[in-house]
Amino acid sequence: MIDITVQAGKDPEARLHELCEAVRHARVWTIRDRRRTRNLRLDHSSGNVHGSIRRIHSADTERLEFECTAKDDAQAAITTGRFVNLVLRDLESASDITIHRT
Secondary structure, eight states: OEEEEEEOTTOHHHHHHHHHHHHHHOSSEEESOTTOOTTOEEEEEETTEEEEEEEEOOSSTTEEEEEEEESSHHHHHHHHHHHHHHHHHHOTTOOEEEEEEO
16 A cells, blocks of 8 residues: 655645546546545546556545555555655645655
């Protein structure tokens, strides 16, 4: 499992909605349930790589925290990399991203 923390600024919920809009246009990502942003889950599928990113609760109000799970470590790393690319490309206000393998 890999933990991802994104510094989202003063309004992390707005950043989350921007992320959902970006995912809508990406062909390798799908959102499990758009109505539930508190427990957001993004599924990644591309070729033989499958993984998911799930939002987890953060005590800090200016951060968005996610965890990545996949069948093995290599697929988790690929899924995390593609998620970080999505965040860096489409969330201009995201100032810092931290990745930690657990």
